[in-house]
Amino acid sequence: MEFSYHIEGGDFSKAGLASSEVKKILKQLNVSASVIKRVVVALYEAEVNVVAHAYEGDVRVDIAPERVVVVVEDRGPGIPDIPLAMQEGYSTASAAVREMGFGAGMGLPNMRKNSDELNIESEVGKGTKVTMLTRFNP
Amino acid sequence: MEPFYHALKVDPKTCVGCTHCMSLCPTQAIRVRDGQASINKNACVDCGMCLKSCPRRAIYVAQDDFSRIFQYRYRVVILPTVLFGQFAEDVTEDQIFAELHDMGFTHVIEAAQTYGILAKATQKYMKENPLSRPFISGFCPAIVRLVQVRFPSLLDHILPLKQGMDLAAIYARRKFTAEGVAPEDIGIFYVTPCAAKIAAVKSPVGEDASDIDGVINLDFLYNKIQMGLTLHKDAPLPPVPEQTYLSPDAIAWSLSEGEASRFEGRCLAIDGIHNVSDILEKIENDELLDIDYLELRACDHSCSGGTLTVNNRFLTIERLRKRMQLRTEARPSANDIPRHEDYLIANGRLREKIPPRSIDQLDDNFVAAMEKMEKIKRIMQVLPAIDCGACGAPSCQTLARDVVQGKAKLNQCVFMQKLLCKDALMTAGESLRLSERTWGISRFEQPE
Numbered sequence: 252m253e254f255s256y257h258i259e260g261g262d263f264s265k266a267g268l269a270s271s272e273v274k275k276i277l278k279q280l281n282v283s284a285s286v287i288k289r290v291v292v293a294l295y296e297a298e299v300n301v302v303a304h305a306y307e308g309d310v311r312v313d314i315a316p317e318r319v320v321v322v323v324e325d326r327g328p329g330i331p332d333i334p335l336a337m338q339e340g341y342s343t344a345s346a347a348v349r350e351m352g353f354g355a356g357m358g359l360p361n362m363r364k365n366s367d368e369l370n371i372e373s374e375v376g377k378g379t380k381v382t383m384l385t386r387f388n389p
Numbered sequence: 390m391e392p393f394y395h396a397l398k399v400d401p402k403t404c405v406g407c408t409h410c411m412s413l414c415p416t417q418a419i420r421v422r423d424g425q426a427s428i429n430k431n432a433c434v435d436c437g438m439c440l441k442s443c444p445r446r447a448i449y450v451a452q453d454d455f456s457r458i459f460q461y462r463y464r465v466v467i468l469p470t471v472l473f474g475q476f477a478e479d480v481t482e483d484q485i486f487a488e489l490h491d492m493g494f495t496h497v498i499e500a501a502q503t504y505g506i507l508a509k510a511t512q513k514y515m516k517e518n519p520l521s522r523p524f525i526s527g528f529c530p531a532i533v534r535l536v537q538v539r540f541p542s543l544l545d546h547i548l549p550l551k552q553g554m555d556l557a558a559i560y561a562r563r564k565f566t567a568e569g570v571a572p573e574d575i576g577i578f579y580v581t582p583c584a585a586k587i588a589a590v591k592s593p594v595g596e597d598a599s600d601i602d603g604v605i606n607l608d609f610l611y612n613k614i615q616m617g618l619t620l621h622k623d624a625p626l627p628p629v630p631e632q633t634y635l636s637p638d639a640i641a642w643s644l645s646e647g648e649a650s651r652f653e654g655r656c657l658a659i660d661g662i663h664n665v666s667d668i669l670e671k672i673e674n675d676e677l678l679d680i681d682y683l684e685l686r687a688c689d690h691s692c693s694g695g696t697l698t699v700n701n702r703f704l705t706i707e708r709l710r711k712r713m714q715l716r717t718e719a720r721p722s723a724n725d726i727p728r729h730e731d732y733l734i735a736n737g738r739l740r741e742k743i744p745p746r747s748i749d750q751l752d753d754n755f756v757a758a759m760e761k762m763e764k765i766k767r768i769m770q771v772l773p774a775i776d777c778g779a780c781g782a783p784s785c786q787t788l789a790r791d792v793v794q795g796k797a798k799l800n801q802c803v804f805m806q807k808l809l810c811k812d813a814l815m816t817a818g819e820s821l822r823l824s825e826r827t828w829g830i831s832r833f834e835q836p837e
């Protein structure tokens with residue numbers, strides 16, 4: 252079963268819409284609260300990254316009986332050095348973005364912590380595709 | 390004890406199924422059938438939004454028969470602070486106490502007298518359980534129920550403590566039994582400003598039984614006091630032995646910021662049940678991480694906006710602020726409750742865990758739930774997405790949900806009926822009969 256959502260870059264007020272919707276869906280499927288929290292936290296961080304670092308993006312959520320796969324794909328500057336970006340505290344966020352309380356450099360590490368499989372593909376100048384898989388019965 | 394007792398009732402003679410309550414209910418507990426609002430017991434959290442939103446006053450709060458107090462020799466009444474806020478400034482606290490005695494109560498206690506103990510118990514629990522941060526106050530029973538129904542993952546954050554009215558009741562029972570009064574001679578009654586506190590007495594959460602024997606609705610008691618005041622206008626004021634001094638903090642406890650302003654760290658005071666839902670959503674998503682304490686109240690302006698209050702809530706707050714300025718010397722006796730602090734703190738914990746009451750899941754079986762969700766998705770593509778309520782459900786989404794759960798028919802939707810009629814798949818008569826089922830037959834009868 253698939254669901255999709257659109258994310259507009261720069262619109263911080265709407266970051267979290269997709270994760271809220273996904274939470275509602277998983278609650279209806281009787282997924283355990285702890286798994287829901289992991290999925291929601293990881294997706295929220297991915298949404299914020301599109302808003303903070305890219306121009307626009309799309310979220311696709313695919314739910315099967317044993318797992319959920321979340322793909323967040325954006326048009327944006329891309330990530331030149333993925334291992335560096337994955338480091339805790341690393342951030343290129345602008346002063347303005349930090350001002351708003353984002354840009355602690357914990358987004359990607361949190362996404363890794365809260366998913367069972369994380370895959371990032373990125374092309375500089377084009378965009379980034381983040382794929383996260385979370386199993387319901389870990 | 391009933392599992393989910395609810396005091397909110399729909400008067401079938403007055404309700405016309407207008408849908409106001411249905412759209413505002415924070416748990417989508419209301420549907421309209423046969424021209425009547427009906428409340429789903431499993432989803433209702435007793436917040437009283439339905440009562441407040443009803444333009445015809447068709448929703449009321451059931452109450453115990455007042456004469457029940459006379460089954461007891463010791464008739465104790467526990468008062469919420471907002472009771473005093475219902476009266477004009479020229480009505481004194483002493484007059485109100487005197488009227489309560491006159492109507493038959495032998496002892497009057499204010500729930501706020503337990504304030505200091507409650508604040509201490511709260512601090513103690515927070516210190517001993519730092520991992521349960523952010524702490525969610527258990528003050529408002531509608532909020533505790535909202536968390537059970539909609540945010541069960543946050544249940545461990547609720548402070549598992551008894552509230553002021555419970556502590557006052559435990560105190561009274563202990564005091565009088567120590568004086569040799571037989572337990573069955575003691576009747577303890579709480580004057581409630583809302584339907585949620587009634588539910589908290591009749592179906593307590595985290596307890597097998599309440600320490601309170603009965604509930605009196607605040608609006609009912611207000612009228613009784615007013616009547617007495619008129620009657621005794623020219624009589625001298627009889628002495629009222631137990632009127633004690635309450636500190637401004639104690640008086641403020643049930644108002645907004647009353648709790649949040651007392652504790653250390655980052656404390657938020659949020660009132661209005663929809664505002665509370667928004668904040669709990671953020672907490673559940675880990676979007677708000679460094680909060681220490683959440684004072685959450687279902688009513689706008691907390692208890693001064695309770696469903697059973699009579700006075701305008703802004704005037705209630707003004708009146709209570711006046712009371713905060715009263716001087717200590719004016720009170721005849723000292724508050725006796727703090728002497729029992731150790732006992733009350735030791736007995737002030739909830740005995741059981743607060744259980745979840747979640748209503749979200751479509752099916753216990755994952756695959757079945759997925760199938761239902763697929764169906765809901767398909768149904769949503771044909772529904773008009775205007776949430777008009779004419780089908781008897783609060784939104785297109787809830788109708789779709791009801792349909793897959795076998796609780797409603799898709800063709801209850803008037804938009805669907807038009808589509809079907811257009812394609813000659815439904816006759817006007819069939820469409821009318823469907824509408825009659827939602828709105829009641831009499832609604833479609835020609836006026837004489």
Ligand SMILES: Nc1ncnc2c1ncn2[C@@H]1O[C@H](COP(=O)(O)OP(=O)(O)O)[C@@H](O)[C@H]1O
Nearest residue numbers: 300304329336342343344354355356357358359
């Ligand atoms: N979708 C993206 N597009 C471009 N750059 C990104 C994207 N996501 C992450 N980055 C880069 O990786 C860095 C680290 O990301 P993250 O751990 O989420 O921290 P933060 O967003 O707080 O800076 C970002 O500062 C940014 O340089």
Ligand SMILES: [Mg+2]
Nearest residue numbers: 299300358359
């Ligand atoms: Mg980030």
